[in-house]
């Protein structure tokens with residue numbers, strides 16, 4: 001039974017305006033000045049980045065702001081080579097978990113600064129545990145893409 | 155501890171690309187089958203719980219209202235349970251809590267998804283944190299690729315061995331799907347096919363990943379009194395359940411030894427009195443949308459030691475004739491209508507201990523494990539069922 005049945009094409013588009021709140025407003029203002037802010041929990045002593053209003057484990061307000069180093073170590077990466085509707089970043093790209101120096105959680109961003117077109121070449125460059133450094137955009141908008149990507153350190 | 159609860163019947167749709175039916179008609183297909191299987195009717199049921207992935211998947215919000223007619227739930231208490239990929243196991247948990255509390259004797263649980271109608275990866279990306287992470291986390295494969303790397307790097311696993319073990323899992327699950335009349339992807343693949351398939355997100359290739367499926371699963375849960383009243387002999391008793399979540403930010407918690415998976419299983423084992431899962435369990439339906447991740451789960455669930463899974467996979471320990479057969483249904487790798495998938499795991503576990511699994515029956519199965527995970531590597535749920543009260 002290969003009968004074709006009718007379908008309808010439809011679409012939902014909704015506008016949103018999301019509030020950053022005080023903590024993340026300050027974090028993103030920091031980014032526009034090439035500063036990465038984390039927050040230190042006084043109970044578990046972890047440095048969380050991006051900065052948080054509260055420590056999700058201890059459930060207490062974090063009061064101490066720390067400027068986080070812009071170099072770190074690659075925990076894991078993902079070479080993304082497929083597309084979907086509304087994808088904010090154009091593939092191929094490499095999503096990465098990066099442990100910035102002096103922090104206790106992984107920061108999510110892109111790897112870049114080298115040719116991404118050929119996966120086999122990428123695989124020779126990118127290694128778990130390698131050192132990486134933030135590369136800032138010339139024009140910054142208090143946005144996560146104020147960092148263009150993290151580049152491998154030779 | 156609450157009152158004893160049993161699964162008394164299962165209904166599944168023929169999963170796949172189902173553009174021959176509307177979404178409500180698809181849901182009703184599973185509901186009709188569970189009533190046909192049990193000989194019960196909607197009038198007999200005290201309550202209905204249903205669940206999906208995010209509503210953006212099909213573009214209709216609050217699907218438990220949408221399916222009120224398809225589930226024949228008018229005039230009854232209705233609940234929705236939604237925990238992303240683990241929705242299905244959470245549905246089983248909800249039905250369990252409802253009956254175990256003594257508030258109901260018969261509950262219908264329905265999981266459903268029609269993934270081919272929308273854009274599944276775009277939908278899943280809406281689950282991700284919007285300011286910091288959505289730009290970099292590309293749907294499910296991106297996240298689970300990173301997790302599989304964390305795991306293999308943690309234990310210094312040989313890349314080729316892990317690759318071979320993943321291919322072994324893919325080949326055997328695709329073979330098993332042929333024995334499951336409801337499975338979606340039915341193709342014969344070789345290890346070479348798997349290893350040479352197109353890279354989706356390294357190291358995950360096309361045949362390491364589940365499909366987008368349309369499907370629904372309906373399961374009826376009953377109290378002990380109702381099992382006796384109906385005179386049922388072959389039912390699947392709920393022996394244990396566990397559920398855990400983690401922090402929201404991807405990067406805040408370790409995913410190589412995945413604590414929500416470890417702790418959810420431990421809670422279920424403690425309740426079921428299981429000390430050595432590999433010996434005591436007869437079969438497991440592990441939620442396995444990615445071959446690599448399945449191995450990580452074996453370790454988190456204590457089926458083997460940390461870092462041991464690839465060796466044991468290659469020895470056939472988790473194959474159909476192995477010590478602990480995993481996913482004899484072909485699993486999530488071959489069929490993934492997400493909101494239904496976790497409930498399908500529990501349903502398949504129940505079918506095994508009721509000796510109703512047909513061509514993929516594990517002979518003599520008495521104790522079966524089912525599992526689902528969800529979120530951006532955030533949630534894990536387990537339900538263990540057995541043939542003995």
Ligand SMILES: [Zn+2]
Nearest residue numbers: 041044055058
């Ligand atoms: Zn803390």
